[in-house]
Amino acid sequence: MGSMDVKELEVNKTLPFDPSLLKVNISLRQVEEIAMTVSQRCHVSGANEIAWALRALMLTDLTTLAGDDTAANVRRLCLRACYPFEPQFFDRFFDRALIPEMHTAAVCVYPARVKDAYTTLQQYDKLDKVAIAAVATGFPTGQYGLQTRLQEISHAILAGATEIDIVINRQLALVGDWEAMYNEVVLMRSACGQRAHLKTILAIGELGTMENVYKAAMVCMMAGADFIKTSTGKETVNATLPVGLVMIFAIQEFKRRTCQIVGLKPAGGVKTVRDAIAWMTLVNETLGIRWLRPERFRFGASGLLDDIERVVREGVKKLEEEEAQKTVPVSREAAAAETFCKELRKK
Numbered sequence: 001m002g003s004m005d006v007k008e009l010e011v012n013k014t015l016p017f018d019p020s021l022l023k024v025n026i027s028l029r030q031v032e033e034i035a036m037t038v039s040q041r042c043h044v045s046g047a048n049e050i051a052w053a054l055r056a057l058m059l060t061d062l063t064t065l066a067g068d069d070t071a072a073n074v075r076r077l078c079l080r081a082c083y084p085f086e087p088q089f090f091d092r093f094f095d096r097a098l099i100p101e102m103h104t105a106a107v108c109v110y111p112a113r114v115k116d117a118y119t120t121l122q123q124y125d126k127l128d129k130v131a132i133a134a135v136a137t138g139f140p141t142g143q144y145g146l147q148t149r150l151q152e153i154s155h156a157i158l159a160g161a162t163e164i165d166i167v168i169n170r171q172l173a174l175v176g177d178w179e180a181m182y183n184e185v186v187l188m189r190s191a192c193g194q195r196a197h198l199k200t201i202l203a204i205g206e207l208g209t210m211e212n213v214y215k216a217a218m219v220c221m222m223a224g225a226d227f228i229k230t231s232t233g234k235e236t237v238n239a240t241l242p243v244g245l246v247m248i249f250a251i252q253e254f255k256r257r258t259c260q261i262v263g264l265k266p267a268g269g270v271k272t273v274r275d276a277i278a279w280m281t282l283v284n285e286t287l288g289i290r291w292l293r294p295e296r297f298r299f300g301a302s303g304l305l306d307d308i309e310r311v312v313r314e315g316v317k318k319l320e321e322e323e324a325q326k327t328v329p330v331s332r333e334a335a336a337a338e339t340f341c342k343e344l345r346k347k
Helices: 028-039 046-058 071-082 096-101 111-123 146-159 170-174 178-192 210-222 241-258 273-286 304-325 332-346
Strands: 060-063 106-109 131-136 163-167 197-201 227-229 263-265 299-301
Touching: 028 241, 028 273, 046 060, 046 273, 046 304, 046 332, 060 071, 060 304, 071 106, 071 111, 106 111, 106 163, 111 131, 111 146, 131 146, 131 197, 146 163, 146 178, 163 178, 170 178, 170 210, 178 197, 178 210, 210 227, 210 241, 227 241, 241 263, 241 273, 273 304, 299 304
Parallel strands: 060 106, 060 299, 106 131, 131 163, 163 197, 197 227, 227 263
Antiparallel strands: none
């Protein structure tokens, strides 16, 4: 592993602890209504649905966090992340130049499996395309000594991780000791340095109230998080749209007050393309279209790619059938897919 390139990344700065950023009142009913209304605004079908599915693919952190993970299934995961579709599959409906872009944003594994991911991505020459994210700091509970949690970050980075998904100490949030939580996350930011982006998992299902979700998000952002993430995927309640909206409010307010941009990562419970489209619509309508790129928005998912593959394959089959009939004029959806391809090319 001596040949590993150490790249300095652009990361968010730690800002001083400011209790005034924690002042908030949230009406649960209003948040639920807004989230539902916004997410229902997007009805897509045909080629348009293929385009949205492929966008979701490019925003996914393909994840395996099982007790029986082995080097072999991490290799398989990386292969799927790099080559979700065979190149000739796209030939008739997509520009060949897009094929190198058709990969997930990252793979996400335990620190002990980072070396396997690094070796595999290096083999496929994809280290600069697909990031390696490691869950650290006593995932999923965070109930470990602070030194142990910090050492785990260093261990993962040395093995080749370029993103660290830490879990916050929920007990500090539940007793309202926000400054102690801030101090811990600052140390975690510092352990990542400029070698890894810091994604902070709030474990929203264990925070008790929407106010706590908002405050925990703010504390992590002040401490220098590059992303705030909903869940470990191991809690009973994971990513829900209302919680996403509260986190988006925090991101917007933080940006307004500090000019610092923080990304969002829903994880746990995003299983279908429909789920992904609802989230992308929520982000598009609140933070804007510029947020729908890997530097600012990710899905943490293990099963989502299966549904993306199904939607894309079925969609392309339908397009082929339409083309075979030839009498069918070019549909609006096909034009939308063409626009999407152009936009990807610009990217």
